[in-house]
Amino acid sequence: MNLRASVFIATSLDRFIARTDGKLDWLDAANATVPEGEDCGYHAFFESIDFLIMGRKTYEQVLSFGKWPYGTKPVIVLSRNKIAIPEQLAQTVSDSSESPKDLCERLSKVGAKRLYIDGGITIQRFLAEGMINDLTITVIPVILGSGIPLFGNLKKDITLKHLATKTYDFGFVQLSYEVVKD
Amino acid sequence: MNLRASVFIATSLDRFIARTDGKLDWLDAANATVPEGEDCGYHAFFESIDFLIMGRKTYEQVLSFGKWPYGTKPVIVLSRNKIAIPEQLAQTVSDSSESPKDLCERLSKVGAKRLYIDGGITIQRFLAEGMINDLTITVIPVILGSGIPLFGNLKKDITLKHLATKTYDFGFVQLSYEVVKD
Numbered sequence: 001m002n003l004r005a006s007v008f009i010a011t012s013l014d015r016f017i018a019r020t021d022g023k024l025d026w027l028d029a030a031n032a033t034v035p036e037g038e039d040c041g042y043h044a045f046f047e048s049i050d051f052l053i054m055g056r057k058t059y060e061q062v063l064s065f066g067k068w069p070y071g072t073k074p075v076i077v078l079s080r081n082k083i084a085i086p087e088q089l090a091q092t093v094s095d096s097s098e099s100p101k102d103l104c105e106r107l108s109k110v111g112a113k114r115l116y117i118d119g120g121i122t123i124q125r126f127l128a129e130g131m132i133n134d135l136t137i138t139v140i141p142v143i144l145g146s147g148i149p150l151f152g153n154l155k156k157d158i159t160l161k162h163l164a165t166k167t168y169d170f171g172f173v174q175l176s177y178e179v180v181k182d
Numbered sequence: 183m184n185l186r187a188s189v190f191i192a193t194s195l196d197r198f199i200a201r202t203d204g205k206l207d208w209l210d211a212a213n214a215t216v217p218e219g220e221d222c223g224y225h226a227f228f229e230s231i232d233f234l235i236m237g238r239k240t241y242e243q244v245l246s247f248g249k250w251p252y253g254t255k256p257v258i259v260l261s262r263n264k265i266a267i268p269e270q271l272a273q274t275v276s277d278s279s280e281s282p283k284d285l286c287e288r289l290s291k292v293g294a295k296r297l298y299i300d301g302g303i304t305i306q307r308f309l310a311e312g313m314i315n316d317l318t319i320t321v322i323p324v325i326l327g328s329g330i331p332l333f334g335n336l337k338k339d340i341t342l343k344h345l346a347t348k349t350y351d352f353g354f355v356q357l358s359y360e361v362v363k364d
Contacts, residue, residue: 013317013319013333013342013357013359014197014332014333015196015197015333026339127325128327135195137195139357141341141342141343141344141359142339142340142341142342143309143333143336143339143340143342144336144339145310145333145334145335145336145337145338145339145340146335146336150196151195151196151325151327152327153327153328154325154326154327154328155327156327157208157324157325157326157327158324158325158327159323159324160195160323160324160325160353161323161353162323162349162353162354162355164349165347165349165355167344167346167347171342171343171344172344173344173347173357175195175321175355177195177323
């Protein structure tokens, strides 16, 4: 399958992606220290992907922010049940109850080369099913103590190859890894 | 108090310091890829500390390895109850049921400048009580999915200052942070 599934996410040093209630105040506070125009590679990454895959919770949180941040990029929301999609997003957002593997195979057949996998549960599902190819983790210089974890249980270890690490003057450290397939 | 308490530890990408049963096979496997003579700064760090503080579980695990790896460095084992100390270690190992704060104050008074805080529970206790000054975390390129976590619950966020990040050809990434005191 000529398709890569990629994670691109910020975490606290203790690997939380949000507080237990989903709040991102700590990330917003950290982002406020980032110089204007610096996006830690997000735009370039976003340009490189064909589809954004997220879970229902992440989707609903993004909707709650008001402005839809993904432009015309096709977004697939993973959900066991059908979800409500506002009319203005009907052209780009769809839902799916497929497994990570089935979804990747279907999107590969329509020519997708790279997927952006987002949201805690969704990332954990893709990792657990061996469907993630690379991870870019931006470490925010804070320890939260509790929250929604990036990683979850696995049936077996995932071996990684370190690709690159970038440090930023404002204290962020961005680690990139490729998953070593068995 | 003119004393620093430091963490120097290796973790998986998902921030485990050992498997749930304490096993370090994943770390041993990773260390087997490290070139002879490379210690990722451990010796220099160890030379810089006056006391090594660890919990009873870590102490017992180290004892079980057979050869005591800490030479003549004074080691204090934190334990609610008295522990058995083999005669050959009686000169360097002692136990204590002091709180992190009381221990730091006592050691500061006898001239200690830097402590090495080791073991999951002990590190978490020191962090939770605001008694850690800096952390050096060597990230091993593996995701374990479960294990003994480096970090635990906190009453409030710990803000960090990124000091340095070092990458190694064999895939380890070493992040160093200073705790920003309120």
